[in-house]
Amino acid sequence: MKLKFSKHTSERKVNRLKKKIRIRKTVKGTAERPRLCVFRSGKHVYAQIINDVDGNTLVAVSSLGKEDKSGIDMAKLVGMEAAKAATAKNIKDVVFDRNGYLYHGRVKSLADGAREGGLNF
Known part of the structure:
Protein backbone atom coordinates (compact mmCIF):
# COMPACT_ATOMS: atom_id res chain seq x y z
CA MET A 1 0.00 0.00 0.00
CA LYS A 2 1.50 3.28 -1.10
CA LEU A 3 1.05 6.19 1.28
CA LYS A 4 0.85 9.77 0.10
CA PHE A 5 1.45 12.64 2.46
CA VAL A 14 4.46 9.58 8.88
CA ASN A 15 6.36 6.96 10.89
CA ARG A 16 3.41 6.48 13.26
CA LEU A 17 1.01 6.00 10.37
CA LYS A 18 3.33 3.44 8.77
CA LYS A 19 3.41 1.53 12.07
CA LYS A 20 -0.38 1.78 12.28
CA ILE A 21 -0.80 0.18 8.87
CA ARG A 22 1.64 -2.62 9.75
CA ILE A 23 -0.20 -3.31 13.01
CA ARG A 24 -3.65 -3.27 11.39
CA LYS A 25 -2.60 -6.04 9.01
CA THR A 26 -2.62 -8.44 11.96
CA VAL A 27 -4.99 -6.85 14.49
CA LYS A 28 -8.61 -7.39 13.46
CA GLY A 29 -11.73 -7.07 15.56
CA THR A 30 -14.55 -9.58 15.27
CA ALA A 31 -17.99 -9.84 16.83
CA GLU A 32 -16.66 -12.27 19.45
CA ARG A 33 -13.48 -10.28 20.11
CA PRO A 34 -13.71 -6.64 19.00
CA ARG A 35 -10.79 -4.24 18.74
CA LEU A 36 -10.02 -1.67 21.46
CA CYS A 37 -8.52 1.23 19.52
CA VAL A 38 -6.66 4.08 21.24
CA PHE A 39 -6.12 7.59 19.92
CA ARG A 40 -4.30 10.28 21.82
CA SER A 41 -4.07 13.95 21.03
CA GLY A 42 -2.04 16.58 22.81
CA LYS A 43 -4.65 17.04 25.54
CA HIS A 44 -7.10 14.16 25.35
CA VAL A 45 -7.35 10.38 25.03
CA TYR A 46 -10.00 8.49 23.07
CA ALA A 47 -10.92 4.80 23.12
CA GLN A 48 -13.25 2.91 20.81
CA ILE A 49 -14.31 -0.70 20.74
CA ILE A 50 -14.86 -1.65 17.11
CA ASN A 51 -16.25 -4.68 15.29
CA ASP A 52 -14.24 -4.64 12.05
CA VAL A 53 -16.32 -7.35 10.37
CA ASP A 54 -19.49 -5.25 10.43
CA GLY A 55 -17.70 -1.90 10.58
CA ASN A 56 -19.53 -0.84 13.74
CA THR A 57 -18.26 1.16 16.69
CA LEU A 58 -19.71 -0.59 19.72
CA VAL A 59 -18.36 1.69 22.46
CA ALA A 60 -16.73 5.12 22.31
CA VAL A 61 -15.26 6.93 25.32
CA SER A 62 -13.05 9.99 25.58
CA SER A 63 -11.58 12.40 28.10
CA LEU A 64 -13.39 15.38 26.57
CA GLY A 65 -15.19 17.43 29.20
CA LYS A 66 -13.41 15.73 32.08
CA GLU A 67 -10.92 18.32 33.21
CA ASP A 68 -10.54 17.21 36.85
CA LYS A 69 -7.50 15.05 36.01
CA SER A 70 -5.04 14.95 33.17
CA GLY A 71 -2.43 12.76 31.54
CA ILE A 72 -1.93 9.25 32.82
CA ASP A 73 -4.65 9.48 35.48
CA MET A 74 -7.25 10.57 32.93
CA ALA A 75 -6.21 7.82 30.51
CA LYS A 76 -6.73 5.24 33.24
CA LEU A 77 -10.23 6.60 33.91
CA VAL A 78 -11.04 6.47 30.19
CA GLY A 79 -9.91 2.83 30.10
CA MET A 80 -12.08 1.98 33.09
CA GLU A 81 -15.08 3.74 31.50
CA ALA A 82 -14.53 1.84 28.26
CA ALA A 83 -14.44 -1.43 30.18
CA LYS A 84 -17.59 -0.53 32.08
CA ALA A 85 -19.45 0.34 28.87
CA ALA A 86 -18.17 -2.83 27.20
CA LEU A 102 4.38 3.23 21.84
CA TYR A 103 2.97 1.11 24.66
CA HIS A 104 4.03 3.67 27.23
CA GLY A 105 2.52 6.51 29.23
CA ARG A 106 -1.11 7.29 28.43
CA VAL A 107 -1.55 4.29 26.12
CA LYS A 108 -0.29 1.88 28.78
CA SER A 109 -2.37 3.60 31.45
CA LEU A 110 -5.53 3.27 29.34
CA ALA A 111 -4.79 -0.43 28.83
CA ASP A 112 -4.23 -0.93 32.56
CA GLY A 113 -7.51 0.83 33.34
CA ALA A 114 -9.37 -1.35 30.84
CA ARG A 115 -7.89 -4.48 32.42
CA GLU A 116 -8.86 -3.27 35.89
CA GLY A 117 -12.37 -2.64 34.57
CA GLY A 118 -12.68 -6.27 33.50
CA LEU A 119 -11.58 -6.48 29.87
CA ASN A 120 -9.29 -9.33 28.82
CA PHE A 121 -6.52 -8.85 26.26
Missing part, protein backbone atom coordinates in the same frame (compact mmCIF):
# COMPACT_ATOMS: atom_id res chain seq x y z
CA SER A 6 1.71 16.37 2.15
CA LYS A 7 5.26 17.67 2.08
CA HIS A 8 4.46 19.46 5.34
CA THR A 9 3.55 16.28 7.23
CA SER A 10 6.06 15.66 9.98
CA GLU A 11 8.33 12.64 9.80
CA ARG A 12 7.14 11.57 13.24
CA LYS A 13 3.51 11.42 12.08
CA THR A 87 -19.27 -5.11 30.02
CA ALA A 88 -22.71 -3.47 29.84
CA LYS A 89 -22.84 -4.74 26.23
CA ASN A 90 -21.54 -8.21 27.22
CA ILE A 91 -18.06 -7.66 25.78
CA LYS A 92 -15.31 -9.23 27.88
CA ASP A 93 -12.53 -10.10 25.44
CA VAL A 94 -10.97 -7.52 23.12
CA VAL A 95 -7.91 -7.11 20.92
CA PHE A 96 -5.79 -4.09 21.90
CA ASP A 97 -4.84 -1.74 19.06
CA ARG A 98 -2.28 0.83 20.17
CA ASN A 99 -2.71 2.59 16.82
CA GLY A 100 1.01 3.01 16.13
CA TYR A 101 1.78 4.63 19.48
